[in-house]
Amino acid sequence: MVDCVLIDTDFDGVTFNVVFSDVPQKKNDLAAGSYVLPIPDAEVSSATTVAVKIIDMLGEEVLVTKHLTTS
Secondary structure, three states, X not given: OEEEEEEEXXXXXXXXXXXXXXXXXXXXXXXXXOOOOOOOOOOOOOEEEEEEEEEEOOOOEEEEEEEXXXX
């Protein structure tokens, strides 16, 4: 059971800065599970690393990262 989803659209590999969070209002509600977010300004960089932290009801967490490039 997912408690919350936290997303950093420009993860530097060290500091996790929450840009978007999906924390259901009630314990019986579910996280959305599908998100569309803007990537950082393409003029500054053509690549970014997106990190998604998923925390379950027991407090266990998983961090998944994906390196993306813009074309």
